[in-house]
Amino acid sequence: MSKIHYSRRNVLKGGVAAVAASTLPAPMIWAQNIKDVVLRQAGTGVSAFNEVAAKVKEDLGFTLEMTALDSDAVTQRAATQPDSYDIADIEYWICKKVWPTGNLQAMDISKIANYDKIAGTFRDGKLTPDSVIAQGTAPHTVGFVEGPGSTTFAAQDSGWMTLIPTIYNADTLGIRPDLISRPIDSWAELLNPEFKGKASILDISSIGIMDMAMVCEAMGEIQYADKGNMTRDEIDKTIGIFMEAKKNGQFRAFWKSFDESVNLMASGEVVIQSMWSPAITAVRAQGVPCVYQPLKEGYRSWGGGIGLSAGLSGLPLDAAYEYINWYLSGWVGGFLMRQGYYSAVPETSKLFMSEDEWGFWYEGKAAAGDIVSPSGTVIEKAGAVRDGGSFLDRMGKVACWNSVMDENQYMVRKWNEFIAA
Amino acid sequence: MEKRPASFYILGTFFALFMLFLYGPTITIAILSFQGPGGGLTFPMRGLSLNWFRELFMEQAVGDIWGSFRRSLTLGLMVMVTTVVVSVMAGLAFRRRFPGSTVLFYLVIGALVIPSILVSLGVGLLFDRTGIGSHWATSAFGAQLTWTLPFGILIMFAVFNRFNPAYEEAARDQGASTGQVFAHVVLPLIAPALVGVALFGFTLSYDEIARTILVSGSRNTLPLEIWGMTTNVTTPVLYALGTLTTIFSLSLVVLVILSVTIMQRRRARNGSDAGRGLV
Amino acid sequence: MRRANLNSWLLAAPLTGVLVVFLVLPILLIVAVSFWSSNEFSFYPDFQFGNYEYLFGSSVAWKVFGLTFMMTAIVWALTLVIGFTIAFFLAFHVRTQKWQMVLFLLTTIPFWTSNIIRMISWIPLLGKNGLVNQTLIGAGIINEPIQWLLYSSFSVCLAFVHLYTLFMVVPIFNTMMRIDKSLIEAARDGGANGFQILTNVIIPLSKPGIMIGSIFVIALVMSDFVTTRFMSGSQLANVGRLISNDIGLLQYPSAAATAVVLLVTVLLMIGAMLRLVDIRKEL
Numbered sequence: 009m010s011k012i013h014y015s016r017r018n019v020l021k022g023g024v025a026a027v028a029a030s031t032l033p034a035p036m037i038w039a040q041n042i043k044d045v046v047l048r049q050a051g052t053g054v055s056a057f058n059e060v061a062a063k064v065k066e067d068l069g070f071t072l073e074m075t076a077l078d079s080d081a082v083t084q085r086a087a088t089q090p091d092s093y094d095i096a097d098i099e100y101w102i103c104k105k106v107w108p109t110g111n112l113q114a115m116d117i118s119k120i121a122n123y124d125k126i127a128g129t130f131r132d133g134k135l136t137p138d139s140v141i142a143q144g145t146a147p148h149t150v151g152f153v154e155g156p157g158s159t160t161f162a163a164q165d166s167g168w169m170t171l172i173p174t175i176y177n178a179d180t181l182g183i184r185p186d187l188i189s190r191p192i193d194s195w196a197e198l199l200n201p202e203f204k205g206k207a208s209i210l211d212i213s214s215i216g217i218m219d220m221a222m223v224c225e226a227m228g229e230i231q232y233a234d235k236g237n238m239t240r241d242e243i244d245k246t247i248g249i250f251m252e253a254k255k256n257g258q259f260r261a262f263w264k265s266f267d268e269s270v271n272l273m274a275s276g277e278v279v280i281q282s283m284w285s286p287a288i289t290a291v292r293a294q295g296v297p298c299v300y301q302p303l304k305e306g307y308r309s310w311g312g313g314i315g316l317s318a319g320l321s322g323l324p325l326d327a328a329y330e331y332i333n334w335y336l337s338g339w340v341g342g343f344l345m346r347q348g349y350y351s352a353v354p355e356t357s358k359l360f361m362s363e364d365e366w367g368f369w370y371e372g373k374a375a376a377g378d379i380v381s382p383s384g385t386v387i388e389k390a391g392a393v394r395d396g397g398s399f400l401d402r403m404g405k406v407a408c409w410n411s412v413m414d415e416n417q418y419m420v421r422k423w424n425e426f427i428a429a
Numbered sequence: 430m431e432k433r434p435a436s437f438y439i440l441g442t443f444f445a446l447f448m449l450f451l452y453g454p455t456i457t458i459a460i461l462s463f464q465g466p467g468g469g470l471t472f473p474m475r476g477l478s479l480n481w482f483r484e485l486f487m488e489q490a491v492g493d494i495w496g497s498f499r500r501s502l503t504l505g506l507m508v509m510v511t512t513v514v515v516s517v518m519a520g521l522a523f524r525r526r527f528p529g530s531t532v533l534f535y536l537v538i539g540a541l542v543i544p545s546i547l548v549s550l551g552v553g554l555l556f557d558r559t560g561i562g563s564h565w566a567t568s569a570f571g572a573q574l575t576w577t578l579p580f581g582i583l584i585m586f587a588v589f590n591r592f593n594p595a596y597e598e599a600a601r602d603q604g605a606s607t608g609q610v611f612a613h614v615v616l617p618l619i620a621p622a623l624v625g626v627a628l629f630g631f632t633l634s635y636d637e638i639a640r641t642i643l644v645s646g647s648r649n650t651l652p653l654e655i656w657g658m659t660t661n662v663t664t665p666v667l668y669a670l671g672t673l674t675t676i677f678s679l680s681l682v683v684l685v686i687l688s689v690t691i692m693q694r695r696r697a698r699n700g701s702d703a704g705r706g707l708v
Numbered sequence: 709m710r711r712a713n714l715n716s717w718l719l720a721a722p723l724t725g726v727l728v729v730f731l732v733l734p735i736l737l738i739v740a741v742s743f744w745s746s747n748e749f750s751f752y753p754d755f756q757f758g759n760y761e762y763l764f765g766s767s768v769a770w771k772v773f774g775l776t777f778m779m780t781a782i783v784w785a786l787t788l789v790i791g792f793t794i795a796f797f798l799a800f801h802v803r804t805q806k807w808q809m810v811l812f813l814l815t816t817i818p819f820w821t822s823n824i825i826r827m828i829s830w831i832p833l834l835g836k837n838g839l840v841n842q843t844l845i846g847a848g849i850i851n852e853p854i855q856w857l858l859y860s861s862f863s864v865c866l867a868f869v870h871l872y873t874l875f876m877v878v879p880i881f882n883t884m885m886r887i888d889k890s891l892i893e894a895a896r897d898g899g900a901n902g903f904q905i906l907t908n909v910i911i912p913l914s915k916p917g918i919m920i921g922s923i924f925v926i927a928l929v930m931s932d933f934v935t936t937r938f939m940s941g942s943q944l945a946n947v948g949r950l951i952s953n954d955i956g957l958l959q960y961p962s963a964a965a966t967a968v969v970l971l972v973t974v975l976l977m978i979g980a981m982l983r984l985v986d987i988r989k990e991l
Contacts (some may be wrong), residue, residue, distance in 0.1 A: 048647040052657070052660040052661075053491045053492065053657050053658055053659070053660035053661035054660060054661060056491050056492075056657075056661070057490055057491055058488050058489065058490065058491065058492075058493070059490070073647065073648070074491075075647055075649055075652070075657065076491050076492050076649070076654070076657030076658055076660060076661070077649075077656075077657045077660070078656055078657060078659070078660055079660065079956075080952070080955070080956030081642055081643065081653075081657075083956060083957075083958065084550070084553070084642075084643050084955065084956070084958075085643070087958055088550070088553055088554055088557055088643070089553055089556075089557045089562075089643070090557070091557060091562040091563075092557075092562065092563055092646050092647045093647055105957075105958055106958075143637065199554070205855060209942075211942040212598060213953075213957065254943070259941075259943065260859060260941065261859045261940075261941020261942060261943060262941055262942035262943060263927055263941070263942065264937070264942060265659040265660050266659065266660050266661055266662070267470075267658075267659035267660070267661070267662065267663045267828075270469070270470075270662060270663075271470050271471050271828065271831055272467070273833075274469045274470075274471055275471035275472065275831055275832065275835050275836070275837055275838075276836060277835055277836055277858075277859075279830070286661075286662065287662070289661040290469075291469075293467065294467060294468060294469040294475065295467055295475060320637060374851045382490070383490060385467075406655075416957075417959065417962075420953070420954070420959060421762075421766075421962075423769040423953075424768065424945065424953055424954075425949055426765075427942060427943070427944075427945045427949070427953070428771060428772045428775075428944070428945035428950070429766050429768070433801075436801070436902065437801045440796065440797040440801055441797065441801070443793055443794075443797065444794060444797050444798075444811070446812065447790065447794055447815075447873075448815065450870065451815060451818050451870065452818055453833055453870075454818065454821075454826040454829040454833060454870075455817070455818045455821065455826075456827045456839075457829045457833040457838075458821065458825065458826070460839075461829070461832055470828055470831070470832070471831055471832045471835065472835075472837050472838065472839070472842075473831050473837070480976065493971050495759060496854065507888070514722070515722045515723050515726065518719045518720070518722055518723070519719065519720050519722070519723040521719050522715075522716040522717070522718075522719035522720035522723075523720070525712065525716060527712070527713050527716035527717065527720070528713060529717075529720075530716070530720070530732040533720060533723065533727075536724075536727050536732070537723070537727070538923070538975075538978060538982075539971075539975065540727060540731050540742065541923070541924075541927050542923075542926075542927040542930070542931065542974045542975060543731070543735070543931070543949075543971055543976055544933075544948055544951055544967050544970055544971065545931060545935065546931075546948070546951055546952050546955060546965075547735065547738060547951070547964075547967045547971075548730070548731065548734060548735075550734075550738060550955055550960075550963075551733075551734025551735050551737055551738045552730055552734045554734065554737050554738065555733055555734045555737050558737070561946060571726060571729060571730035574728065574730060575727065575730045576733050578723060578726060578727075580924075582723070582877075583920060584882075587879070587882050587883075587920075591886055607729055610770065625878075627837055628816070632816070632819055632820065634761050635820070636819065636820075636822060636823050637879045638824070638934060639825070639933070639934065642900070651736055651822060652822050652824055655822055655824045655825065656824050659824070659828075663828075667824075667825050668825065668829070670821075670822075670825065671821040671822070671825045671826070671829075674819070674820050674822075675817060675818070675820070675821060677803075677820075678816075678817045678820045681834060682810070682813045682817065685809075685813065686809075686810055686813075686868065688805065689809065693806065704851075707939070
């Protein structure tokens with residue numbers, strides 16, 4: 009009962025009780041001793057916000073411990089140390105690699121209250137009924153398994169989910185408009201000799217190779233049958249083109265952690281690079297102009313989600329389901345949308361955002377007032393429009409997803425060669 | 430005082446330049462930790478403020494600096510004590526050849542030269558497969574010992590190789606037991622070197638990443654936490670932490686100098702020179 | 709004799725225990741896991757065993773090993789020269805023990821700040837708009853910022869020298885302090901000039917310290933992966949990075965193969981050095 013109590017109080021605060029009440033997850037279990045439960049969540053710093061943990065304590069009563077790691081360490085722990093976490097916050101392409109180890113357990117969607125409201129991208133792959141599914145490891149292709157204990161992915165919604173989608177976004181190139189005084193509209197610009205020594209790409213192979221593919225395709229150098237599942241020949245060609253560029257000094261550096269991309273851009277070491285949305289915000293927050301440039305070839309997209317450790321059972325497992333339901337019930341969604349990510353259940357997130365915030369971040373409308381970051385600093389002045397426009401404009405133009413290919417091992421070796429070249 | 434030779438000044442300048450080089454990053458960190466509230470981790474400076482020192486003591490958006498700092502400090506002290514004790518014991522053992530000593534010696538060298546990430550992966554797998562589960566105070570502690578012990582032991586070799594057994598024999602002739610010889614003769618003589626071992630042990634542990642990264646369990650040590658924090662927006666709070674660390678260690682050094690000066694004065698008064706010329 | 713052995717074994721037991729549990733077992737486990745077949749571990753259905761074959765057949769692997777050796781050689785030479793000079797200064801020119809200790813402690817202070825933080829700070833120090841470039845431009849020495857100060861082999865070497873020179877200084881300083889001052893005076897009385905004293909007395913007598921410092925530096929540089937990644941802006945790869953990349957991508961067999969080759973190489977190098985000097989005796 010106390011569960012409903014908390015929610016109602018919150019929602020009343022938001023002033024949208026009627027709408028929200030219907031989105032509340034059905035109460036599953038409620039025990040006093042759930043307060044003693046400690047859930048340990050491991051993930052990259054991208055979504056390991058202390059504020060979320062504090063809110064969990066406040067709303068659900070139990071403790072959520074967040075540990076931020078770099079992406080390699082997350083993969084490692086997910087794959088080799090299932091005992092070190094209860095909840096893994098990983099990306100879908102990591103899921104493809106980690107799931108077969110059997111360290112994560114499938115989730116029963118009948119326990120997920122807002123399942124039907126999760127964006128179509130994560131259920132059948134279609135954002136809108138008539139959208140085309142982008143190439144690569146699209147989340148829905150690794151989103152389901154045949155049943156509990158299964159290590160093979162199901163082709164469609166099977167009732168057992170691998171990861172509950174949390175955040176996702178459409179990525180593109182970030183540029184310094186003050187240092188590039190002309191319009192940029194294609195991925196091909198990354199290798200334009202004009203930016204020799206001032207370009208960068210990220211050094212995470214499953215993501216970087218997709219950026220490379222976008223560039224090579226935009227240059228007209230390679231026509232891929234499927235960027236998300238390249239042949240050896242295509243991998244060779246793609247890496248070859250970038251090796252050549254690297255030898256010619258096109259790149260100032262490669263970056264691996266979010267923070268590096270911010271520093272490269274803010275310090276002016278680099279003027280064009282692959283980048284993530286909140287990194288752009290961070291550069292702008294330092295007063296340095298930076299644009300998340302929409303490109304005519306479309307976006308490279310990624311999605312993250314939370315998975316449950318196989319060892320989780322009993323009360324902690326119930327608590328984990330509570331957490332998931334809470335995660336999808338809107339507050340976190342609103343919080344993450346204000347960082348520039350998208351929430352997996354946009355309509356519940358809307359309840360926790362002001363109309364102006366929703367208009368700016370989701371609908372691509374001009375901000376009516378100042379847009380403030382979760383930490384309270386003004387990041388956009390009134391009148392500003394989000395780079396790339398609305399949710400449908402951005403996510404509707406996804407050309408490919410971060411991928412783990414059939415030839416992954418070969419690709420990794422080639423990637424190593426690229427770095428070593 | 431005799432006149433200093435020219436080489437003193439040349440080498441002194443070289444040393445000063447080396448110090449400047451060593452302190453380059455430290456100086457940069459110190460300057461940037463006073464960034465204005467809108468500033469980032471790189472130049473240009475956007476104003477001057479103490480904002481980031483204030484922020485350091487508040488909760489960060491991502492990561493838990495002080496929690497991980499406490500863990501690192503505890504772990505560092507654990508590693509330090511263990512390194513000193515185990516190194517001394519091994520150092521004593523290695524004073525004479527014993528069956529297996531060569532193998533053990535090469536194992537020590539092996540522990541030093543093995544790629545750290547491999548230790549991390551292996552220990553992580555071991556603790557996972559055996560169901561013990563990794564934790565910073567167990568698996569990370571052990572993994573770090575494989576790193577600090579070789580340093581400690583090599584230092585102990587250096588100490589015991591130039592250790593004059595005559596002192597011990599003299600004590601034994603006077604009827605001292607093995608324990609007494611160690612406590613009253615050996616220990617005081619090797620004490621300065623032990624400070625070095627302890628310092629090495631703590632510093633190596635406090636800043637260890639590669640051997641810790643896959644074995645720290647569900648909670649991070651400080652370097653791992655900072656490493657993880659860089660996967661989101663980081664702020665000059667990190668620099669503020671660096672500056673505070675430097676100020677803290679500088680004051681520690683000043684403290685050491687003062688106490689040494691006082692001790693020397695006292696010694697000069699008492700006219701004893703025990704323990705000199707050993708370090 | 710028996711009793712003495714027992715005594716030694718007891719004293720060495722804690723060390724042996726730690727090394728067995730945290731070094732030998734894990735390494736054996738890695739080797740074992742890396743040979744598990746795909747159906748048991750189910751990482752990749754196309755699990756391959758030709759990792760060594762691939763490694764030795766790959767031109768990139770050779771190149772990376774080559775680069776690692778080159779880096780190691782350069783850093784070793786630099787740290788040796790700088791470290792020897794510093795140790796020489798501290799041992800023979802700083803007169804009191806107190807000042808030796810003060811200067812010594814001063815050199816360690818920068819290392820108490822987390823390495824990651826220091827790594828980040830190289831960008832504002834050496835970058836295009838960094839302190840060094842701004843100072844040089846301000847002084848009118850250069851007009852354009854120097855690019856190769858950061859994200860180059862130069863910056864990688866620089867960071868290595870920064871990190872590891874002390875590992876050279878400590879053991880060399882240690883052995884120098886053991887040199888009997890009367891030997892130097894005897895040489896001087898015998899008519900040797902400063903340079904001759906250095907080459908004929910001090911260097912030979914410092915050899916054990918030089919060796920042990922070299923072992924530290926070579927082991928550290930050969931197995932590094934963090935510094936190379938940060939300081940080259942991910943543009944250079946050494947063996948450590950190959951391994952860590954493979955591990956990050958769950959390519960354990962390949963990582964294990966590379967690691968074994970690296971380990972053998974380093975052990976051979978160190979073994980050869982140990983042959984030159986019995987550090988157990990001469991330290």
